[in-house]
Amino acid sequence: MSEEFKVEIVNPEKSFLVKDDVSEVVVPAFEGEMGILKDHISIISFLKPGIIKILSKSGDENYYVEDGIVEFKNNNLSILTSTIFNLADMDKSKQQDLLKQAEEEANKTDINDQSKYLADQKVEVLKTLN
Amino acid sequence: MASLDDLKKRIASVKSTQKITKAMKMVAAAKLRRAQESAEKGRPYSEKMNNVILNLSNGISDKENAPKLLSGTGQEKTHLCVVMTSDRGLCGGFNSNIIKKAKSYFAKILDEGKELKIITVGSKGNDQLKRVYGDKIIENISFKESKNANYFDADKVGKMVIEKFEAEEFDVCTIFYNQFKNVITQIPQAQQIIPLNNEGEESSSEESYEFEPDEDEILSNLLPKNISTQIFKAMLENSASEQGSRMSAMDNATRNAGEMVDKLTIEYNRSRQAAITKELIEIISGAESL
Numbered sequence: 001m002s003e004e005f006k007v008e009i010v011n012p013e014k015s016f017l018v019k020d021d022v023s024e025v026v027v028p029a030f031e032g033e034m035g036i037l038k039d040h041i042s043i044i045s046f047l048k049p050g051i052i053k054i055l056s057k058s059g060d061e062n063y064y065v066e067d068g069i070v071e072f073k074n075n076n077l078s079i080l081t082s083t084i085f086n087l088a089d090m091d092k093s094k095q096q097d098l099l100k101q102a103e104e105e106a107n108k109t110d111i112n113d114q115s116k117y118l119a120d121q122k123v124e125v126l127k128t129l130n
Numbered sequence: 131m132a133s134l135d136d137l138k139k140r141i142a143s144v145k146s147t148q149k150i151t152k153a154m155k156m157v158a159a160a161k162l163r164r165a166q167e168s169a170e171k172g173r174p175y176s177e178k179m180n181n182v183i184l185n186l187s188n189g190i191s192d193k194e195n196a197p198k199l200l201s202g203t204g205q206e207k208t209h210l211c212v213v214m215t216s217d218r219g220l221c222g223g224f225n226s227n228i229i230k231k232a233k234s235y236f237a238k239i240l241d242e243g244k245e246l247k248i249i250t251v252g253s254k255g256n257d258q259l260k261r262v263y264g265d266k267i268i269e270n271i272s273f274k275e276s277k278n279a280n281y282f283d284a285d286k287v288g289k290m291v292i293e294k295f296e297a298e299e300f301d302v303c304t305i306f307y308n309q310f311k312n313v314i315t316q317i318p319q320a321q322q323i324i325p326l327n328n329e330g331e332e333s334s335s336e337e338s339y340e341f342e343p344d345e346d347e348i349l350s351n352l353l354p355k356n357i358s359t360q361i362f363k364a365m366l367e368n369s370a371s372e373q374g375s376r377m378s379a380m381d382n383a384t385r386n387a388g389e390m391v392d393k394l395t396i397e398y399n400r401s402r403q404a405a406i407t408k409e410l411i412e413i414i415s416g417a418e419s420l
Contacts, residue, residue, distance in 0.1 A: 010178060012281040012362050014171035030351075031343055044182060045342040046351050069352060071182050073339075078178055082281055082355070 148387035155380035202325030215255030222379030288358030
């Protein structure tokens, strides 16, 4: 019995990634990191800024996301997100750009608590990357 | 009758117009392919989004306290209409079709004594609407700088709509756009996005989900995103429709120009022959009189 399932990452422009030999996916869910294995119960949750780790036979991959929704059903994991970057393709300058943007956002005074929290999260995650 | 010189000039000018329309048609055809591709690629996202929301709203426990974006404000007094058109002209009936659809909807709303607010996306729609509904237009957005429809732009519009909704500036929001069916047919659409109209759609799965955090919280996070997604979908459909419409309009124009050139050429040849005949008659009758 194989322990693999299918993951699909979609962004508004296209289907970003489809993989069907995944053994585990760790997503930064809103209430904490969540590891998903095969035969997980059907779940819907949403993401906070963080790193998606995809562990598969063909190698591990890491993606940086800023927001999104995850849906897991019948061993199909769908991740809908508007901002996603493959960490392998992300160079230092890109990281710095994103960090600067996030810091600016976090320093705004006229935003509500939730967006403040999300912006702080972004800063934190991006800092750990450097 | 126009002189030979005039006819020659007219033929030349029609021919150069034909060249332009032909070139525009080719450009539109190339862009159409790209626009169609991105419209197709964008579909999974909005479909999945729809699915998740459907599952969520079925699973929601307390329908009365559902987020306002889903259930509405409980009244229908003020309508916000987002009319999405192109920034460029020369695309046949593309813009006028949306405007026509929107105008008939506006008339209906005003007849019912409701308040109307308009946001125009794209400058062509603004041009056509501001004459009659100028005082109703509260915002005009145009994305002339962006080459292709992108999510970032759609998100800007979506955020603005939500901001206005949260400030209780309107109760119902409808977007107007052209749905791309094929190159010849584009169907103007009016789609209500606030409150979300899910009637008639049943969730495909009977399965129950686990929600983390609970349904309400996910929904209130998800619904604003759905607005942007719907607007983005409309933008993609619109850009494919625009190129399709332009392509068929330019194709027609090229054909018409060809017909005109043919007609003018016949006229030119006739008058040339008439002039020669006239000259011959003059010469012959001159010779006879000697």
